[in-house]
Amino acid sequence: MIVRDLNKARETDRLVKADGWDSTRLLLAGDNMGFSFHITRIAPGTSHVFHYKHHFESVYCVSGEGNIEDLATGKIHQITPGVIYALDQHDKHRLSATSELVLACSFNPPVTGQEVHREDGSYAPVAELA
Amino acid sequence: MIVRDLNKARETDRLVKADGWDSTRLLLAGDNMGFSFHITRIAPGTSHVFHYKHHFESVYCVSGEGNIEDLATGKIHQITPGVIYALDQHDKHRLSATSELVLACSFNPPVTGQEVHREDGSYAPVAELA
Numbered sequence: 001m002i003v004r005d006l007n008k009a010r011e012t013d014r015l016v017k018a019d020g021w022d023s024t025r026l027l028l029a030g031d032n033m034g035f036s037f038h039i040t041r042i043a044p045g046t047s048h049v050f051h052y053k054h055h056f057e058s059v060y061c062v063s064g065e066g067n068i069e070d071l072a073t074g075k076i077h078q079i080t081p082g083v084i085y086a087l088d089q090h091d092k093h094r095l096s097a098t099s100e101l102v103l104a105c106s107f108n109p110p111v112t113g114q115e116v117h118r119e120d121g122s123y124a125p126v127a128e129l130a
Numbered sequence: 131m132i133v134r135d136l137n138k139a140r141e142t143d144r145l146v147k148a149d150g151w152d153s154t155r156l157l158l159a160g161d162n163m164g165f166s167f168h169i170t171r172i173a174p175g176t177s178h179v180f181h182y183k184h185h186f187e188s189v190y191c192v193s194g195e196g197n198i199e200d201l202a203t204g205k206i207h208q209i210t211p212g213v214i215y216a217l218d219q220h221d222k223h224r225l226s227a228t229s230e231l232v233l234a235c236s237f238n239p240p241v242t243g244q245e246v247h248r249e250d251g252s253y254a255p256v257a258e259l260a
Contacts, residue, residue: 001200001221006212026190026214033186033216034238035165056163060156060234062192070131082136084156086163091131104190106236108164 002031006039014113020046029110036110042066042097051092052123056108058086064101069094132161136169144243150176159240166240172196172227181222182253186238188216194231199224 004026009015014025020043027037042048042064049071066079071092077085079101087093095101115123134156139145144155150173157167172178172194179201196209201222207215209231217223225231245253 001198001207001223002214002216002218003198003207004214005210006214027188027216031216031218033188033218033236035188035236037188037190037214037216037236039190039212058157058163058165058167060167060169062234068131068133077131077133080135082169084132084134084136084167086132086157086161086167088132088161088163093131104192104234106163106165106167108238 042101047096066097172231177226196227
């Protein structure tokens, strides 16, 4: 059994900081769960384009408000606590925070912790990191 | 892209009720994400023995307080908001809520929605449901 605490994990290299967001990787590929699990915070007033070409991601809103735009269709979905979105088509999207968003994110395949966001908004597949 | 809302999902058969807990399956196997994602509520003052012999489960505490006892070792871990536990050894455990626990749960393999909790605290593997 693995037990971890977000507040302690934020003091370690599990916390990844970027411009306008950060993400704490509570479970990674090395934990052998078959998925990874992250708590991500989006700063209020910021927007970000992500495109996980090689991963399926679901995002559950724990707190905060914002919206997600499906960049293939232009459709905008409001995000409030209790809303989940799942990028089952590796959907390219723009995520915007009105107030600070706290999001619980699951990834399949699991993120290894070695990925970097590329200019196209994707994470590289594991094979390209080897 | 799939978008769902917990409050709406609770009015559908995505909500499964049991004695002392309920669980709303926001993502199931049929969503083809490779994991399922549930928001589970444990009633205050209740304890439950679970043993997912055929699934890996991670549980992130969104709100509430309680504890988890590893029934193999007797070790008890406190659960507060921000704590995650991952049953990477299919650990048999007792989950107890002091106040209402709201938990974000990821399962691999994904739950189909057809499982029932068996007397031994497990979910049947998919093969046994066929």
